[in-house]
Amino acid sequence: MYLLRVFCRYYIALQMFSYAFAKILKTQFNLGFSSTIDENVNSFNGLMLTWHYYGYSRTYGLIIAGVQIASALLLLFRKTERIGVLLFLSFMVNILLINYFYEIDGAKPMSIQLTIMGLFLLFSDWKALTNYFLKSTSKESIIPELIPAKIKILYWLKFLIIPCMILYGYIHINNLKEEYMVKNELFGVWEITPRNTKTKIDKLYIEFNNRVKVRDTSDNFYYGKIELDDKSKKLKFKVKHYSDRAYNFIQDSLKKLNVKEENLKETKGNIREFYNNKNNTLPIELNFKYELKNDSLILLTEKRKNTYLNITDKYKN
Secondary structure, eight states: OHHHHHHHHHHHHHHHHHHHHHHHTTSSSOOOSTTTTTSOGGGOOHHHHHHHHHHSOHHHHHHHHHHHHHHHHHHTSGGGHHHHHHHHHHHHHHHHHHHHHTTOGGGHHHHHHHHHHHHHHHHTTHHHHHHHHTSOOHHHHTHHHHSOGGGHHHHTTHHHHHHHHHHHHHHHHHHHHHHHOOOOTTOEEEEESSOOTTTOEEEEEEOGGGEEEEEETTSOEEEEEEEEETTTTEEEEEEEEOOHHHHHHHHHHHHHHTOOGGGHHHHHHHHHHHHHHHHTOOOEEEEEEEEEETTEEEEEOTTOOEEEEEOOHHHHO
């Protein structure tokens, strides 16, 4: 048993050093920039999503590497192995779940093997761990006896307070969801087929609380809110163009013009209008009557010319 535990400790430590240096030397969390820059996130598999997410912050990757090195060092010494096991399992179980649910098949066998070894180290030393974490000391055990009889009832209040805390957490978050995550019947991503150059609309992204994002036929984006009357089946929206390029143009122009504070708002509006005229990104304001047929949304203009927008069930749900 002793030799088996030593083997598991040293094997886990060896693997943790390897994974840590893989993050430090950027062989993990690095898919390459040029091969994925033009890909849509919907085309990413579990590995690509995971590595893009964890690879976004270099500092975060280094912190994970540091924790892995710390757990490995703690496991190598008998006096600190218990702390090392707990630290190791705190992130290893999470890695195993990511590999399993994000379908990272290549990493599953090793993560299963390392997790089993860590659990073996934990449970084979279970008595010592329970003595430390689950048993109270002699001083702690006499605390209830020191509490005056008149206020002992307060000691039992925790069994009322704890359920109240759990209930409050649920109700609070549920109320936020009902207030800020309201879906209408058009919620989803709608793509015009064929492209409509008159309305300029190429895609509609209808989001929570009637927020809408519009992509035009020149791949510019507009943001705003829709007015939806589901009884009379009327849809109205006015969206404005926002982008980093437009923002930087306005800021650079203001620096050159040296505008007074009282004229700042009007001047900024004029510059934005000039930019939108120049780049054909003026606000889009449209009114439709609409019909829903299966996975298609039919928008009817005042002249009764139909504009068809299609959505797959995957996006809508």
